[in-house]
Amino acid sequence: MRRSIATVSLSGSLADKLTAIGGAGFDGVEIFENDLLVSGLSPEDVRRRAADLGLAIELYQPFRDFEAVPPDVLADGLRRAEHKFAVMERLGATRMLVCSSVSPAAIDDDALAAGQLRLLAERAAEHGIRIAYEALAWGRHVSDYFHAWKIVRMADHPNLGLCLDSFHILARDVDPYAIRTIPGDKIFFLQLADAPALPMDVLHWSRHYRCFPGQGDLDVAGLVAEVLRTGYDGPLSLEVFNDIFRQAASMRTAQDAMRSLIALEEQVGVRAGASVTGLTSPPPPVVPSGFAFAELAAPTGALGGLLDALGFVRVGTHAGKPVELWQQGTARVLVNSGSAESPDGPALGAIGLESPDPAASVKRAEALLSPVLPRMRGPHDAPLDAVAAPDGTEVFFCRTARPDHPSWTDDFSENRRSADAAAGEITHIDHVALTQPWHHFDEASLFYRSVLGLRPHESLELPDPYGLMRSRAVSTEDGAVRVALNVAYVGAHDGSHDLAWQHVAFASRDIVATARRFRASGAEMLSIPANYYDDLEARYDLGAERRRLLRELNLLYDRDGQGEFLHFYTETTGRVFLEIVQRVGDYRGYGAVNAPVRLAAQHARPRRGSG
Amino acid sequence: MRRSIATVSLSGSLADKLTAIGGAGFDGVEIFENDLLVSGLSPEDVRRRAADLGLAIELYQPFRDFEAVPPDVLADGLRRAEHKFAVMERLGATRMLVCSSVSPAAIDDDALAAGQLRLLAERAAEHGIRIAYEALAWGRHVSDYFHAWKIVRMADHPNLGLCLDSFHILARDVDPYAIRTIPGDKIFFLQLADAPALPMDVLHWSRHYRCFPGQGDLDVAGLVAEVLRTGYDGPLSLEVFNDIFRQAASMRTAQDAMRSLIALEEQVGVRAGASVTGLTSPPPPVVPSGFAFAELAAPTGALGGLLDALGFVRVGTHAGKPVELWQQGTARVLVNSGSAESPDGPALGAIGLESPDPAASVKRAEALLSPVLPRMRGPHDAPLDAVAAPDGTEVFFCRTARPDHPSWTDDFSENRRSADAAAGEITHIDHVALTQPWHHFDEASLFYRSVLGLRPHESLELPDPYGLMRSRAVSTEDGAVRVALNVAYVGAHDGSHDLAWQHVAFASRDIVATARRFRASGAEMLSIPANYYDDLEARYDLGAERRRLLRELNLLYDRDGQGEFLHFYTETTGRVFLEIVQRVGDYRGYGAVNAPVRLAAQHARPRRGSG
Structure with missing residues (x-):
C-alpha cells in the first residue's frame, strides 16, 4: 500500500513538514490548506519540493460547508471551489476532500446535497480533479459514512466518491461492517487516526487527542481490513x-507515524487474511520470555550495600569494563561504573530481555524503525543484539546461559558460583518502571507494543503531591515481562527534576523475610506514614498480626478479585529506587492504589546521590 | 463569611498546604482524606498545626459509597465510618462529607437511602459529628441537590444535612433556584468551584478543569446568593x-483562591442585595478609561527607528532616568534604557492605564491582594500608583495631563510640543497582548477581571506552527482598554523561548497611510505570504484595488457582522513587536483568524535584538 500523511499531523513550517515526511519514507502527503496558506512557499514550490522528496500530493484538504445550501450560498461555494481548483492545479493535486457541512445554512435534504455535489464534481472534472466526500462525525445532517455513501450514489458522477476516516467512524461507534458494500473504486481516499478512550465531546476529542494507529484504543486495523476488502487501492x-x-x-513524529503504519499493515494482514494482498509485513514479533538483567549506571560502591541488603550476591565482574554482575535467583543487576556519570546520579540505563531469537528480535525492531545499537562493543565482548527505546533506554535481547547461543554472561569472570546466588527469597525481576518525557509517551507506548509485542493495560492517573502522573503498563500475555511506562507532568516548580524516577521491581517469594533481611542489614526502606495503616484497617479486615507486620515493615498492600499484592520500596539513589513485590494468587496489577502514598513519601525524603 | 478551602486544591505536602492556606488568611480548611493518608503528620499534628495557623478544620472529606446498599455492605460501611469518626476526633473535625453513592451495589430506593443515612447520623451523633450529604453530578441514583434534599428530609435527623457544591449543580445545568426552599440550618456545608465551558463528560471535567470562582464560566455568585438567602452561615x-x-x-495558588473569594463575596452582595448580610466588600472597581502609555525596556536607539517610522515623535526625556517619551495622538510609548537588560532583548515592562481615581484603583488592587509597587521611585518623581500583574507586568494608574491630579508626564522635560505629536494617523493604543506563563493563566484572567473590572471575551485556540496557543481577551465595556492574554504551549523543542512574545497594538485612522509612511522610511513590516492573499480572494469579494493594496502593504484582513479589521505587524525585536490596526464599523475582535499566518511568518523570520 502507498503510505501518506497529512501535513497537519506534524509541527513546523510546511517546508519542515515535507522534509520530515520525505525523510521517513512516505510515498505521499495530504496538504492541509492552512499549512499552505501560512507558508512562504508557492504552490509550485510545494509541488517541486514534494516531487524532489518522492512524495505524491495525494489530497488537498479540506473544503468545507459546500452542499445542501440555498442558491446564493451555492454560488459562493462554487466560486470558492474554482479558487481551490486553481491552487490544486498549481500544486499538481487531483483529489480534494470535501467535508460534510457543519453550517447552519445547510438543509437536511439528501437530494439537494447530491445535486449540488454532482455540480461540484462536474466542475472538478473540467480540471481533472476528483472530489472525496467525507462524513464528519459532527456533520450537521450527514455524520456517518453510509449516509455519505447514499448521497454519493444519488449524485452518481465519476468524479465524486467517498473519503473514509477511521476516527469519524470509530469515535462515534459506527459499525464499519457496511463498508464492504461500497465498491472499492468509489472510495477515493482513506484517512487514519486512532485515539485513546476519553469521555468527551467528539469534536474536542478529535481536535486535541487523535494519535497514530496502535497508540490509542480504536480498532483501526479492523476498519482498514474492511476497506481493503472492497478493492480500495489508494x-x-x-x-x-x-x-x-x-x-x-517533526522528524521524530514522522518516524513514529511510519512505524505506526508498518505495524498497522501487519495487523490488517492478520485481520484480513488472504482476502487482501499488497500489504508489506515486517518480520514477526519475537515475544520476550523474561528479564535477563537491569543495568544501573552508578559509581562503584553506590549500590552495593543496597543490593547486598536485599540478598543479592556479586557473582561476576566484566572482563574488560568496570561492570559488576549481581544476582539472586534469575534476577540480575549490572552495576556499571564506567558509563558517563549522569548529573542526577545513578540511573537505569539498560534492560536485558530474554529472547527466543535475539537476532530476530533485532530484525523486528529494525523493521519498525528502532535504532539498532552497534553489535560489537569491545574486541573481546560477546556480540550484542540491542536497540534503543524511545526514551534512550537500551534494550538488549539475550539468551542467558543457553547452549544454543553465546551468553552475555560469558563476558563476566565468575567471582562466586551462581548457585550461591540462590540464598535470598528474590526470584526474578517482576517489572521495570520507566518515566517517559511527556512528549514521547505515545511513541514509547507504540514501541513496546509493536516492537516487543507487549500488550497495553489500563491507562491510569496517579496523584503525586506536585501533579497528576499518567501511567500505563505493557506486558507479555503471561506477565513474564512487565514494563510500567510513566509520564510525568511538566512541573511548574523547582522540584520538577525529581520526576524522572525509574525503578526496578524484584519478585520475592517471601517479602516478609526479604524485608527483615533488608532491615537487619541496616539499610533503609521508604518509610510509610502511620495514617496509611490506620486507613488500611478501615478498608480491609486483615487481622491484627498481619496489620502489625505490614506496619512494622513498611509494606504496602493491595488486593483485587484475583489475589493480593505486597510491596516495599528502598530509598531513592539518583534517579533510581528499587521495589520488592510479592504477588499472591493471580494479582495482575502494580499496586497503583498505593502510588500516591509512595510518591508523597519519596517527595518528603531528602534524596541520596543526587546532583 | 468564614472562608475555607479544601487541601486538594493546592500542591505539595499537607504541611505545605496548611501553611499556604493559613498564610493567605483563610479561616478554615477541608481536609481531603488522601492528603492526610499520605502525610507523615498524625491527625493530632494536623489539628495543632491548623490551630497554630488560625484554621478551623471545617470538614473531613470524602466518605463514599455508603447509602442504599444491602445489609452486609451496610455493615461494612458502618465499620468504615467508625474508623473515620475516630480519625475526625483526633483531628478535632465535626463535619464529614458523604457523597452520593456511585457504587453498582447501590439500590435505587430513597427510603432505604434515608434509613441508612439516618443510621449513620445516629452513629455520628454519638461522636458529636454531623453528616453533610452531597449529590455528586455523576451519582448512581442521586445526582442533584433536590433529590439529596428529599432523602435528607426523609431521614429527618438533626445530625444529617446537605452539602451543596456549585460545580455539581451548575455543571449539570441544574437550576439553583429551588435552594431557597431548603432551611439554612439544613445546609451543613457549601463547596465552591467554577469551570470553563468545555464539551466533555462531567466527571472528567470535574477532575481536571475546575477553577476558582471568577476564572471560569459558571454563575457561582448567583448560586451563592441563593444559598445565603436561606440563612446558611457556614x-x-x-x-x-x-x-x-x-x-x-501552593502559596501563590492560595492567594489566588483568596482573591477569588473576595471578588465572589462582592458579586454575591450585588446579586443578593439587602437580603444577605455579613459579606465583606472590597473598595469598588475603578474601571480604567484608556491606555496612558506602554513602557518598553530597550537599549537606547533600539526602537527609535521603528517608532519614528510609524510617525511617533520623541516628545520628552525623563528628568532623572534614561527614559524617552514618544507620542502620537494619545498613544504614548516610554522607552526605558535604564531597566535591567532582559536576556531576550526589548520587552514590554509596564502599561499605564488612565484612571478616574488612581489612588482608588490602587486601593482596589490591594484589597484584591495585588502587590502594590513602591509609590516613590526617585526623590523628584511624581508619586506613582502602581501594582504588579501576575506575570510581573507593572500596571500604573494615571491621570495624564488633568488639572485635578499630578501627571506622570510632569517628570518629562518637553523636547517637542506635544501638539507636534499629532502629525501621523495613529490615535491611541488599541490593545496590548501579554503572554502569560501557562501555570498563571487563570490567575491573570481573574486579576484583570476582578482588579480592573474588565470583561472576558471568548476563549480561543490559535494554531502556531509549534503548538496550540490559548488566547482570551479582556476589555472594558466600551473597548477603551483591551488586553489580550495569551498562554503559550510548553514547547518540546529549542525554539520554545520564542513563545513569550508581547505586543502593543496602535489604532490608526488610516492604516494605508501609516503602512506607506512606515515602508517609505525603510522600516520592515512582517511579510505576509502570497498564499494568504490568494485565499482571501477565495473567501471575500474585496475588489481588485483593495486586494492589490492589502497585498502590497502586507495588511491582514478580517470582518464580522459589525465591521472590518485591517492590521499589520512590525518585525519582532527581543520579545516585542508592534501592531497597527484599523477598526472599521463596530468590529470587536482582534483578527484572531489571522493569528496562524502571523505566527508562522514570525517563526520564519530571524529575530532581531534577541539574546
Missing part, C-alpha cells in the same frame, strides 16, 4: 490532530 | 480539582 493516509505532536520534533 | 469553601493548580506553587 493510500493509507494518517491524519492526526494532536496537541503534543504539534509541539514535538 | 463557610464559603473552595474545592477545586485542577491539573495546573496541582503543579503550581
Whole structure:
C-alpha cells in the first residue's frame, strides 16, 4: 500500500513538514490548506519540493460547508471551489476532500446535497480533479459514512466518491461492517487516526487527542481490513490532530507515524487474511520470555550495600569494563561504573530481555524503525543484539546461559558460583518502571507494543503531591515481562527534576523475610506514614498480626478479585529506587492504589546521590 | 463569611498546604482524606498545626459509597465510618462529607437511602459529628441537590444535612433556584468551584478543569446568593480539582483562591442585595478609561527607528532616568534604557492605564491582594500608583495631563510640543497582548477581571506552527482598554523561548497611510505570504484595488457582522513587536483568524535584538 500523511499531523513550517515526511519514507502527503496558506512557499514550490522528496500530493484538504445550501450560498461555494481548483492545479493535486457541512445554512435534504455535489464534481472534472466526500462525525445532517455513501450514489458522477476516516467512524461507534458494500473504486481516499478512550465531546476529542494507529484504543486495523476488502487501492493516509505532536520534533513524529503504519499493515494482514494482498509485513514479533538483567549506571560502591541488603550476591565482574554482575535467583543487576556519570546520579540505563531469537528480535525492531545499537562493543565482548527505546533506554535481547547461543554472561569472570546466588527469597525481576518525557509517551507506548509485542493495560492517573502522573503498563500475555511506562507532568516548580524516577521491581517469594533481611542489614526502606495503616484497617479486615507486620515493615498492600499484592520500596539513589513485590494468587496489577502514598513519601525524603 | 478551602486544591505536602492556606488568611480548611493518608503528620499534628495557623478544620472529606446498599455492605460501611469518626476526633473535625453513592451495589430506593443515612447520623451523633450529604453530578441514583434534599428530609435527623457544591449543580445545568426552599440550618456545608465551558463528560471535567470562582464560566455568585438567602452561615469553601493548580506553587495558588473569594463575596452582595448580610466588600472597581502609555525596556536607539517610522515623535526625556517619551495622538510609548537588560532583548515592562481615581484603583488592587509597587521611585518623581500583574507586568494608574491630579508626564522635560505629536494617523493604543506563563493563566484572567473590572471575551485556540496557543481577551465595556492574554504551549523543542512574545497594538485612522509612511522610511513590516492573499480572494469579494493594496502593504484582513479589521505587524525585536490596526464599523475582535499566518511568518523570520 502507498503510505501518506497529512501535513497537519506534524509541527513546523510546511517546508519542515515535507522534509520530515520525505525523510521517513512516505510515498505521499495530504496538504492541509492552512499549512499552505501560512507558508512562504508557492504552490509550485510545494509541488517541486514534494516531487524532489518522492512524495505524491495525494489530497488537498479540506473544503468545507459546500452542499445542501440555498442558491446564493451555492454560488459562493462554487466560486470558492474554482479558487481551490486553481491552487490544486498549481500544486499538481487531483483529489480534494470535501467535508460534510457543519453550517447552519445547510438543509437536511439528501437530494439537494447530491445535486449540488454532482455540480461540484462536474466542475472538478473540467480540471481533472476528483472530489472525496467525507462524513464528519459532527456533520450537521450527514455524520456517518453510509449516509455519505447514499448521497454519493444519488449524485452518481465519476468524479465524486467517498473519503473514509477511521476516527469519524470509530469515535462515534459506527459499525464499519457496511463498508464492504461500497465498491472499492468509489472510495477515493482513506484517512487514519486512532485515539485513546476519553469521555468527551467528539469534536474536542478529535481536535486535541487523535494519535497514530496502535497508540490509542480504536480498532483501526479492523476498519482498514474492511476497506481493503472492497478493492480500495489508494493510500493509507494518517491524519492526526494532536496537541503534543504539534509541539514535538517533526522528524521524530514522522518516524513514529511510519512505524505506526508498518505495524498497522501487519495487523490488517492478520485481520484480513488472504482476502487482501499488497500489504508489506515486517518480520514477526519475537515475544520476550523474561528479564535477563537491569543495568544501573552508578559509581562503584553506590549500590552495593543496597543490593547486598536485599540478598543479592556479586557473582561476576566484566572482563574488560568496570561492570559488576549481581544476582539472586534469575534476577540480575549490572552495576556499571564506567558509563558517563549522569548529573542526577545513578540511573537505569539498560534492560536485558530474554529472547527466543535475539537476532530476530533485532530484525523486528529494525523493521519498525528502532535504532539498532552497534553489535560489537569491545574486541573481546560477546556480540550484542540491542536497540534503543524511545526514551534512550537500551534494550538488549539475550539468551542467558543457553547452549544454543553465546551468553552475555560469558563476558563476566565468575567471582562466586551462581548457585550461591540462590540464598535470598528474590526470584526474578517482576517489572521495570520507566518515566517517559511527556512528549514521547505515545511513541514509547507504540514501541513496546509493536516492537516487543507487549500488550497495553489500563491507562491510569496517579496523584503525586506536585501533579497528576499518567501511567500505563505493557506486558507479555503471561506477565513474564512487565514494563510500567510513566509520564510525568511538566512541573511548574523547582522540584520538577525529581520526576524522572525509574525503578526496578524484584519478585520475592517471601517479602516478609526479604524485608527483615533488608532491615537487619541496616539499610533503609521508604518509610510509610502511620495514617496509611490506620486507613488500611478501615478498608480491609486483615487481622491484627498481619496489620502489625505490614506496619512494622513498611509494606504496602493491595488486593483485587484475583489475589493480593505486597510491596516495599528502598530509598531513592539518583534517579533510581528499587521495589520488592510479592504477588499472591493471580494479582495482575502494580499496586497503583498505593502510588500516591509512595510518591508523597519519596517527595518528603531528602534524596541520596543526587546532583 | 468564614472562608475555607479544601487541601486538594493546592500542591505539595499537607504541611505545605496548611501553611499556604493559613498564610493567605483563610479561616478554615477541608481536609481531603488522601492528603492526610499520605502525610507523615498524625491527625493530632494536623489539628495543632491548623490551630497554630488560625484554621478551623471545617470538614473531613470524602466518605463514599455508603447509602442504599444491602445489609452486609451496610455493615461494612458502618465499620468504615467508625474508623473515620475516630480519625475526625483526633483531628478535632465535626463535619464529614458523604457523597452520593456511585457504587453498582447501590439500590435505587430513597427510603432505604434515608434509613441508612439516618443510621449513620445516629452513629455520628454519638461522636458529636454531623453528616453533610452531597449529590455528586455523576451519582448512581442521586445526582442533584433536590433529590439529596428529599432523602435528607426523609431521614429527618438533626445530625444529617446537605452539602451543596456549585460545580455539581451548575455543571449539570441544574437550576439553583429551588435552594431557597431548603432551611439554612439544613445546609451543613457549601463547596465552591467554577469551570470553563468545555464539551466533555462531567466527571472528567470535574477532575481536571475546575477553577476558582471568577476564572471560569459558571454563575457561582448567583448560586451563592441563593444559598445565603436561606440563612446558611457556614463557610464559603473552595474545592477545586485542577491539573495546573496541582503543579503550581501552593502559596501563590492560595492567594489566588483568596482573591477569588473576595471578588465572589462582592458579586454575591450585588446579586443578593439587602437580603444577605455579613459579606465583606472590597473598595469598588475603578474601571480604567484608556491606555496612558506602554513602557518598553530597550537599549537606547533600539526602537527609535521603528517608532519614528510609524510617525511617533520623541516628545520628552525623563528628568532623572534614561527614559524617552514618544507620542502620537494619545498613544504614548516610554522607552526605558535604564531597566535591567532582559536576556531576550526589548520587552514590554509596564502599561499605564488612565484612571478616574488612581489612588482608588490602587486601593482596589490591594484589597484584591495585588502587590502594590513602591509609590516613590526617585526623590523628584511624581508619586506613582502602581501594582504588579501576575506575570510581573507593572500596571500604573494615571491621570495624564488633568488639572485635578499630578501627571506622570510632569517628570518629562518637553523636547517637542506635544501638539507636534499629532502629525501621523495613529490615535491611541488599541490593545496590548501579554503572554502569560501557562501555570498563571487563570490567575491573570481573574486579576484583570476582578482588579480592573474588565470583561472576558471568548476563549480561543490559535494554531502556531509549534503548538496550540490559548488566547482570551479582556476589555472594558466600551473597548477603551483591551488586553489580550495569551498562554503559550510548553514547547518540546529549542525554539520554545520564542513563545513569550508581547505586543502593543496602535489604532490608526488610516492604516494605508501609516503602512506607506512606515515602508517609505525603510522600516520592515512582517511579510505576509502570497498564499494568504490568494485565499482571501477565495473567501471575500474585496475588489481588485483593495486586494492589490492589502497585498502590497502586507495588511491582514478580517470582518464580522459589525465591521472590518485591517492590521499589520512590525518585525519582532527581543520579545516585542508592534501592531497597527484599523477598526472599521463596530468590529470587536482582534483578527484572531489571522493569528496562524502571523505566527508562522514570525517563526520564519530571524529575530532581531534577541539574546
